[in-house]
Amino acid sequence: MEKSNRAQRWSLVGMTALVTGGTKGIGHAIVEELAELGAVVHTCSRNEAELNKCLQKWADMDLLVTGSVCDVSSRAERERLMERVRSIFHGKLTILINNAGTGIVKPTLDCTAEDYSYLMATNLESSFHLSQMAHPLLKASGRGSIVFISSIAGLVAVKNLSIYSATKGALNQLTKSLACEWANDNIRTNCVVPGPIATPLIQVVLEDEEIKAKEVLRVPLGRIGEPEEVASLTAFLCMPVACYINGQVICVDGGRAIYDS
Numbered sequence: 001m002e003k004s005n006r007a008q009r010w011s012l013v014g015m016t017a018l019v020t021g022g023t024k025g026i027g028h029a030i031v032e033e034l035a036e037l038g039a040v041v042h043t044c045s046r047n048e049a050e051l052n053k054c055l056q057k058w059a060d061m062d063l064l065v066t067g068s069v070c071d072v073s074s075r076a077e078r079e080r081l082m083e084r085v086r087s088i089f090h091g092k093l094t095i096l097i098n099n100a101g102t103g104i105v106k107p108t109l110d111c112t113a114e115d116y117s118y119l120m121a122t123n124l125e126s127s128f129h130l131s132q133m134a135h136p137l138l139k140a141s142g143r144g145s146i147v148f149i150s151s152i153a154g155l156v157a158v159k160n161l162s163i164y165s166a167t168k169g170a171l172n173q174l175t176k177s178l179a180c181e182w183a184n185d186n187i188r189t190n191c192v193v194p195g196p197i198a199t200p201l202i203q204v205v206l207e208d209e210e211i212k213a214k215e216v217l218r219v220p221l222g223r224i225g226e227p228e229e230v231a232s233l234t235a236f237l238c239m240p241v242a243c244y245i246n247g248q249v250i251c252v253d254g255g256r257a258i259y260d261s
Helices: 003-009 025-036 048-060 075-088 113-141 162-181 200-206 209-217 227-238
Strands: 016-019 040-045 065-069 095-098 144-149 187-194 249-252
Touching: 016 025, 016 113, 025 040, 025 048, 025 095, 025 144, 025 227, 040 048, 040 075, 048 065, 065 075, 075 113, 095 113, 113 144, 113 162, 113 187, 144 162, 144 227, 162 187, 162 249, 187 227, 200 209, 227 249
Parallel strands: 016 040, 016 095, 040 065, 095 144, 144 187, 187 249
Antiparallel strands: none
16 A cells, blocks of 8 residues: 555545534544544534634644534524534535533432433434434535444443433444444444543542542543543544444443443
């Protein structure tokens, strides 16, 4: 294989990407990873000030990133987001990263109907609906790739996260369904499953040194992961070199999900 061909297989140059929830944590790291590898990226956030701050930072880094204000729990806002993406990328999209999500830590008996509806809309319904709307754009690109960002809470029981865990388990299965259903449209679908990662979502929990120490003990590698370690796998799954990987649910967790601690 010639050197230039090999370089192209490990590159995202010429690709377009939508990353939901890209202004902090894992999403932020994914935006930067994709853009640094050559993709033109659009992202979204509920917080306009936070979005604008990130867009300025990426512009200073000479990364090709644009953004929209969008609450992915809203169907109407998702539709506006996808219309913007369709316009910016002229009807073609190469990569969809369904990253946006949130969690509510509560005992199951304390969870309300509002908690359930909000988590389902934000974590599961948004990913399903955005994938539906992105399908014609991904198909038009001739080499579409969807990556869902799930959680090990969708694989193992985590205390006080029953609804969150249900949404993530559903994403794992949705990955397999779309991988089979849309393969003939040249759209691959995979799922990245982070373990304990140093993000704002779990930072409050990890501020308790006792809880942090217990969690670290459950990880064979003996540490909390970094968002960039999730971003690197996500980017790899979108590269031409990964073109035969489809329908996989892959953990980035230091061994947490397989360790009987």
